Amino acid sequence: DAKTTQPTSMDCAEGRAANLPCNHSTISGNEYVYWYRQIHSQGPQYIIHGLKNNETNEMASLIITEDRKSSTLILPHATLRDTAVYYCIVRVWGGGADGLTFGKGTHLIIQP
């Protein structure tokens, strides 16, 4: 799977939109962009994924650039409970036995 690059940490004020960037310049045409987060002392939680179109669900929005070399996860109204490590991962659809490789992620801290 392609590697991703994320900032080590970010701060965001409560109630504001949190925008988390991810670079994946070597992504292949059949690889999706996935986002997970891990709140302290819990297992990772799936947030959203996409191929090339922007995606939105009840948790977040995913904006993927036209060349697919980078993406941004947007938490529209961050709360203190959104403080977590956010992982951007690229993997083949239905990757199965491999393909979910976790990097170091971005530690997002929501400030009151």
Place this chain on the structure above:
Amino acid sequence: SAVISQKPSRDICQRGTSLTIQCQVDSQVTMMFWYRQQPGQSLTLIATANQGSEATYESGFVIDKFPISRPNLTFSTLTVSNLSPEDSSIYLCSVETLGQGTTRDFGPGTRLTVT
């Protein structure tokens, strides 16, 4: 998404002993995985648990140290053998169903401390 439970949630074990962690899923899943998360680190895949056959281990992980069973589509165990303080980690069970290809769900983890 699947609901995954792990037992025990945490344990403190002595050096040289073993710990077996159980993973139970509320629905049949195609694939089950075991991850390790060392203190302050990201997740590392240990192995894929295969039903009815030997697990598939990632580089750096061996069956003698991390024996895995998967007797059916909803249950798996991971044993961490001959414990040393370096084995102190969180161990996470994870599941995925092929065909949906959507998400890999994770259990709450088992926090192991070796003294």
